[in-house]
Amino acid sequence: MRELGEFALIDRINAGREQAAQVLLGPGDDAALLAAPDGRFVVSTDMLVEGRHFRFDWSTPRDIGRKAIAQNAADVVAMGARPTGFVVALGCPADTPVPVVEGIADGMWLEAVRAGGSITGGDLVLSEQWVISVTAFGDLGGQAALTRSGAGVGEVVAVSGELGWSAAGLAVLSAGADTSDPAFAHALATHRVPQPPYAEVIDLFGEHIPTALTDVSDGLLADLGHLAHASGVAIDVHAAALTDPELSALADRLEADAAQWILAGGEDHAFVGTWPSSTALPPGWRPIGVVTAGSGVTVDGTRPSGGTGWESFRGADATPTGHNR
Known part of the structure; x- marks a missing residue:
């Protein structure tokens, strides 16, 4: 990086990239220009810090780039929007090999295209450690945003x-x-590169609309807790509906608790929502619980006794997890 320089690298990682149709002006000017067909944007941002949210000895640069985009795209889709563009800021040490930056950029582009958008611009700065910041934009297409606050008893x-x-x-x-x-292959691949099922939400647009929706980033119990609080309701999760024999077998090998992974592990970036009981669930969705009167989240009617999920400023000395909402 010290030898190549900022602007030469920016030109290099942007060369030959094709912008999404919603991008009216991409990298190369003072700012990007995105279309806002219905006059609104959904906007979300996340920051990843090396050693806290990712490790180069655990993931390839391309995997890290994909993950950075996926967690932002999932937030946008969870609001009922189609991802349009991503603005990326990278901070890295001067002795960073250029292929590392190129790998991260390649991963970001792969996931941005998979989500339906593209990288529209950003910044590159000198930093003592790697820092990745992504801002994502989404188009609601004239529909109301899907929030956490619409769930009903x-x-x-x-x-x-x-x-x-x-x-x-x-x-x-x-x-x-x-x-x-x-x-361990599937578990490692899922941790390194989350696969948010974008289509299972985007295909709902216009029909089968959930009353409330969020993505599972902090842990199922934690994110359902956010949804329940925003809606002023309680949620009871059915443990039997979450049983995964393959995951349980893997947990046994590691002397771990598969149920805890499912309920509080987080960062799978699945989507969880609520529907009226009279409505048939759309393809790709499975029931796991019910909305009730009250507050908080229970499992088979009992308050969970273990951890409920990730929170950035708790356990600040814990092993890096990669978790980032």
Whole structure:
């Protein structure tokens, strides 16, 4: 990086990239220009710090880039919007090899395109350690935003996507287990590169609209807790609906608790929402609980006794997890 320089690298990682249709002006000027067809944007931002949210000895640069975009795209989609553009700021040491930056940029572009958008601009600065900041924009397409505050008593709680597998991957890495063991492959891949089921939400636009929706980033119990609080309701989760035999088998190998991974592990970036009980759930969604009167979240009617999920300023000396809302 010290030899190549900021602007030469920016030109290099932007060369040959094709902008999404919603981008009217991409990198190369003082700012980007995005279309806002209905006059509104959904906007979300996240920051990742090396050693706290990612490690280069655990993930490739491309994986880290994909993960940085995926967690932001999931937030935008959870609001009922289609991702349009991402603005990225990177801070890195001067002795960073150029291929590392290129790998992160490649991963970001791969995931941005998968989500339906593109990288529209950003910044690159000198930093003592790696810092990645992503701001995501989304288009609601004339529809009302899907928030956490619409759940009603008697409604069904349903999820789309896998739960617990990212936490399993973290457990494998933290334990120093043999990462070449095929039994760990899916858990490691899910932790390194989350796969938010964007289409399962985007395909709902116009029909099968949930009453409330959020993505599972901090942990199922934690995120359902945010939804319940915003809606002024309680939520009861059915443990049997969350059973995953393959995950349980992996947990047994590591002498861990698969249920805790599922309920509090987080960072799978699945989506969880609520629907009226009279409404058939759309394809790709499965029921896991019910909305009730009261407050908080229970599992089979009982308040959970273990941890409920990730929070940035708790356990600040804990092993890096990669968690970031």
